[in-house]
Amino acid sequence: MSTRESDVTERPACTTTSLSNYHWSDPPDENKWADCVHCGMCLESCPTYELTGQEQHSPRGRVHLIKSVAEGKIEVNEQFMDPVFACLDCRACTTACPADVDVGGLIEEARGQIRQAMPLTGFKKTVSQFFLHNLFPHQGRLNTVGGLLKFYQKSGMQKVVRKSGLLKVMPDHLADMEEIMPVLTKPVRQKYKNQNVIKAKGETRHEVAFLTGCVMDVMFSDINDATINVLTRNGSDVVIPKNQTCCGALHVHAGDREMGRKLAKQNIEAFNDAEKIIVNAAGCGCMMKEYAELFREEPEWHDKALEFSDKVEDVSKYLHDTGYERPQAEINTRITYHDACHLAHGQGVRQEPRNILLDIPGVEMVSMPNADRCCGSAGIYNITNPEMAGAVLESKMENVPDDVEMISMGNPGCMLQMAMGVQKYGRNQKIVHTVQLLDWAYQKEDGLRGQE
Amino acid sequence: MGLKGLKTKDKHIKNLAKIVGDRSILYHKEDLLAYDCDGFTIHKHLPKAVVFPKDTLEVSHLVKYCSDNGLPFLARGAGTGLSGGAIPINGEVVISLVKMKKLLSVDYENRRAVVEPGFVNLKLTNSISEKGYYYAPDPSSQYCCTIGGNVAENAGGAHCLKYGVTTNHILGLEVVLPNGEIIEIGNNGVPDVPGYDLLGLITGSEGTLGIVTKITVRILKNPEAKQTVLAYFDDVSDGSHAVSDIISAGIVPAALEMMDKTAIEGVEAAAFPVGHPRDIEALLLIEVDGISAGIDEQISQILDVCKNRNVREVKVAEDEAERARWWANRKTGFGAMGAISPDYLVQDGVIPRSRLPEVLNRIKQISEESGLRIANIFHAGDGNLHPLVLFDARIPGQTDLAIEAGSACLQACADVGGTITGEHGVGIEKKEEMRFVFTDEEIQAQTAIREVFNPENLLNAGKLFPSPGRCAEVKKEMKEAAL
Numbered sequence: 001m002s003t004r005e006s007d008v009t010e011r012p013a014c015t016t017t018s019l020s021n022y023h024w025s026d027p028p029d030e031n032k033w034a035d036c037v038h039c040g041m042c043l044e045s046c047p048t049y050e051l052t053g054q055e056q057h058s059p060r061g062r063v064h065l066i067k068s069v070a071e072g073k074i075e076v077n078e079q080f081m082d083p084v085f086a087c088l089d090c091r092a093c094t095t096a097c098p099a100d101v102d103v104g105g106l107i108e109e110a111r112g113q114i115r116q117a118m119p120l121t122g123f124k125k126t127v128s129q130f131f132l133h134n135l136f137p138h139q140g141r142l143n144t145v146g147g148l149l150k151f152y153q154k155s156g157m158q159k160v161v162r163k164s165g166l167l168k169v170m171p172d173h174l175a176d177m178e179e180i181m182p183v184l185t186k187p188v189r190q191k192y193k194n195q196n197v198i199k200a201k202g203e204t205r206h207e208v209a210f211l212t213g214c215v216m217d218v219m220f221s222d223i224n225d226a227t228i229n230v231l232t233r234n235g236s237d238v239v240i241p242k243n244q245t246c247c248g249a250l251h252v253h254a255g256d257r258e259m260g261r262k263l264a265k266q267n268i269e270a271f272n273d274a275e276k277i278i279v280n281a282a283g284c285g286c287m288m289k290e291y292a293e294l295f296r297e298e299p300e301w302h303d304k305a306l307e308f309s310d311k312v313e314d315v316s317k318y319l320h321d322t323g324y325e326r327p328q329a330e331i332n333t334r335i336t337y338h339d340a341c342h343l344a345h346g347q348g349v350r351q352e353p354r355n356i357l358l359d360i361p362g363v364e365m366v367s368m369p370n371a372d373r374c375c376g377s378a379g380i381y382n383i384t385n386p387e388m389a390g391a392v393l394e395s396k397m398e399n400v401p402d403d404v405e406m407i408s409m410g411n412p413g414c415m416l417q418m419a420m421g422v423q424k425y426g427r428n429q430k431i432v433h434t435v436q437l438l439d440w441a442y443q444k445e446d447g448l449r450g451q452e
Numbered sequence: 453m454g455l456k457g458l459k460t461k462d463k464h465i466k467n468l469a470k471i472v473g474d475r476s477i478l479y480h481k482e483d484l485l486a487y488d489c490d491g492f493t494i495h496k497h498l499p500k501a502v503v504f505p506k507d508t509l510e511v512s513h514l515v516k517y518c519s520d521n522g523l524p525f526l527a528r529g530a531g532t533g534l535s536g537g538a539i540p541i542n543g544e545v546v547i548s549l550v551k552m553k554k555l556l557s558v559d560y561e562n563r564r565a566v567v568e569p570g571f572v573n574l575k576l577t578n579s580i581s582e583k584g585y586y587y588a589p590d591p592s593s594q595y596c597c598t599i600g601g602n603v604a605e606n607a608g609g610a611h612c613l614k615y616g617v618t619t620n621h622i623l624g625l626e627v628v629l630p631n632g633e634i635i636e637i638g639n640n641g642v643p644d645v646p647g648y649d650l651l652g653l654i655t656g657s658e659g660t661l662g663i664v665t666k667i668t669v670r671i672l673k674n675p676e677a678k679q680t681v682l683a684y685f686d687d688v689s690d691g692s693h694a695v696s697d698i699i700s701a702g703i704v705p706a707a708l709e710m711m712d713k714t715a716i717e718g719v720e721a722a723a724f725p726v727g728h729p730r731d732i733e734a735l736l737l738i739e740v741d742g743i744s745a746g747i748d749e750q751i752s753q754i755l756d757v758c759k760n761r762n763v764r765e766v767k768v769a770e771d772e773a774e775r776a777r778w779w780a781n782r783k784t785g786f787g788a789m790g791a792i793s794p795d796y797l798v799q800d801g802v803i804p805r806s807r808l809p810e811v812l813n814r815i816k817q818i819s820e821e822s823g824l825r826i827a828n829i830f831h832a833g834d835g836n837l838h839p840l841v842l843f844d845a846r847i848p849g850q851t852d853l854a855i856e857a858g859s860a861c862l863q864a865c866a867d868v869g870g871t872i873t874g875e876h877g878v879g880i881e882k883k884e885e886m887r888f889v890f891t892d893e894e895i896q897a898q899t900a901i902r903e904v905f906n907p908e909n910l911l912n913a914g915k916l917f918p919s920p921g922r923c924a925e926v927k928k929e930m931k932e933a934a935l
Contacts, residue, residue, distance in 0.1 A: 039787035061486035099790025
């Protein structure tokens with residue numbers, strides 16, 4: 001064949017820095033896109049491609065654009081920003097990709113460049129500063145729930161929040177469970193402020209450090225309580241390191257990698273003594289497993305980050321791997337499980353939480369078609385891209401089986417989003433965290449034993 | 453979603469937008485870049501615009517507009533083609549059919565289904581599997597490729613050995629001709645329409661004769677039983693001979709796939725490894741299906757053949773999960789090359805089965821001569837080779853070297869009486885290689901057929917046949933000019 005490689009521009013297709021339109025440090029990593037052969041196997045996995053049918057809104061399209069900036073074919077501008085920021089960061093493409101292309105990493109690196117090339121201005125800047133810098137990293141301020149309410153009002157989740165994290169639209173016969181269910185308890189970091197170690201019930205088999213999360217501990221402190229309960233019940237001493245902070249996922253998703261690094265360093269140091277770091281929020285766990293990605297240009301921290309990430313584990317996987325007591329009390333309910341993206345695609349944890357649920361006597365599991373399809377929550381995506389997030393949620397809700405009473409999952413962002421879906425589409429499922437259901441079963445068992 | 457009202461002075465874009473709506477057209481360079489190539493990445497060119505019609509009528513209006521205004525245009529599905537058929541090398545208006553993705557009807561009694569062109573191949577099987585039916589053609593990209601694209605390329609797949617390629621499963625088509633006229637061919641699935649086989653002509657015409665907007669396909673009843681065998685060989689020739697032996701024994705497997713050592717290295721390094729030993733030279737993946745009676749006997753025959761050919765290890769899939777793992781590993785094989793090479797070029801030659809050992813040797817030689825690694829993942833049963841030439845486009849000269857090596861592989865196929873494409877189409881990639889198998893006159897005869905449908909050659913020009921230069925078209929043009 002006589003034809004040669006032709007390019008969109010007259011420039012040769014090479015990737016020397018002189019051509020690149022990424023002008024800041026920490027640019028998208030050439031080796032990541034070198035893995036992509038443009039085969040298209042990712043297309044159908046991508047919720048934004050499914051909805052738009054447009055390839056710049058597909059994983060391989062985004063990778064192609066990110067590479068094109070490095071090749072000097074296009075600039076970092078509004079038009080480039082749109083597909084890069086419309087990505088849900090759900091990582092479904094990483095599961096689908098035959099070559100393991102790290103699309104998520106590329107997207108976040110590109111966002112970092114965009115935010116430096118085109119800093120936010122005006123109202124958007126104020127909002128972003130407020131949440132990402134002035135709120136999430138500060139536990140004290142976060143505890144001021146008033147601030148949070150405003151935040152969620154903006155996103156249309158007001159009604160959900162008013163029901164304080166958990167819906168009361170549960171079927172009647174489950175009402176007794178409601179009684180044993182703690183509603184809006186004190187954040188665990190306040191509750192155990194003066195306790196260095198929360199001792200295991202019975203013999204101590206392990207010691208774990210627990211990331212309480214920023215939003216999690218305020219909005220869903222009952223889930224944190226449940227997490228501590230199931231950990232201590234199964235032989236783990238639980239430590240809540242004092243200096244821990246927000247994991248930084250929302251910052252990194254938003255392109256604020258500098259703040260991400262700052263928070264990562266703080267957490268790496270805060271958890272320095274821990275052997276195992278237990279997380280009950282998939283988004284946080286996934287971020288913390290990827291800290292090294294933030295330190296490609298700081299070798300010393302890169303190594304520390306790798307060591308740190310090795311210790312991070314989702315609570316369901318930890319319980320599954322180290323063993324847990326099978327509850328004796330029955331919880332008679334039909335349930336379905338939603339795979340949080342950052343658990344299934346991000347950490348490869350799929351079967352463990354399902355097994356835990358199935359181990360609870362009386363629980364009947366109905367499988368949800370496309371269970372590992374994003375719900376549209378995606379960090380704060382539902383606030384920044386409400387139109388797309390709404391469409392993603394609608395298609396998610398279509399997959400929720402009609403005849404289930406609860407939807408279980410392992411991520412607070414998904415819980416809020418799915419609760420909103422239940423509300424919006426007139427469904428009546430209760431939204432629960434996996435460990436919550438396990439904890440209820442334990443509590444019911446203890447209650448029955450008490451009656452005897 | 454980035455479409456915030458039209459911001460352009462281009463009258464054609466404004467007029468095209470009037471047909472499909474402001475939110476269904478892309479024209480910014482950044483958006484268009486995502487359409488500058490398909491699964492074949494060696495040539496890239498920006499389209500003028502990308503439009504997303506929602507129905508046949510809109511396609512017809514778009515086509516008519518392009519045709520009336522002399523704008524080159526082409527149709528695109530999921531853009532997973534491997535020969536560049538959807539690359540807008542002339543700055544075409546790309547008519548993307550992905551929004552036409554409905555399953556229109558299923559007629560179980562007559563075993564047919566009607567789909568829109570943007571409907572994804574595997575979704576058809578998924579939609580009808582509950583009732584025990586499936587759609588047979590299964591290109592490896594079936595997770596994402598569209599049936600419209602399958603028709604254009606006459607796509608094959610692992611199971612086409614027994615069940616035939618796309619053309620054997622197409623019962624009717626609605627086509628928008630390059631002048632915008634809408635026609636229906638194939639009499640909706642009633643067999644044996646008198647006259648020329650237009651369905652056969654359109655299927656595999658690589659989008660040069662018209663744009664397919666509705667497709668009636670044959671659906672099949674799931675086979676009663678299915679068994680899958682995996683065989684590891686220390687010698688490529690033993691594996692190749694086993695392939696011929698199986699067919700000679702009178703068995704027609706549903707699939708008979710082969711991977712060589714380099715290919716195994718790729719799939720094992722990628723996302724769906726199954727734990728194949730790295731030191732074997734070749735593996736065969738063999739599937740037989742049909743009525744339950746006789747399956748076991750076929751399997752034992754296959755095992756015997758493998759043993760006679762010095763197989764190191766051979767096993768039958770224990771359950772559906774294991775079978776699915778083997779197939780996921782195989783079907784993601786091309787993309788998996790990304791794990792061991794930044795770029796690849798896949799070829800698609802077909803040879804008589806009996807010549808497998810010698811052609812594989814020749815490919816090995818080509819690899820040594822070019823200094824580029826070549827992996828082989830292919831449909832051994834029908835002699836459809838897929839040499840994957842691994843290269844790094846960032847290294848100056850390697851792209852051209854890869855193109856040359858790919859071309860040499862096709863020459864090797866043609867030399868033993870084979871041909872240059874089994875299922876990926878000619879596209880841009882293999883148009884020069886058409887000369888390996890056709891004379892100038894034969895090519896001219898075919899371009900004459902194209903002229904009947906596509907006289908202005910605005911639809912997907914520059915694909916499928918060699919560009920005029922040394923070929924007959926030029927002679928013809930000169931002759932016409934002289935007159």
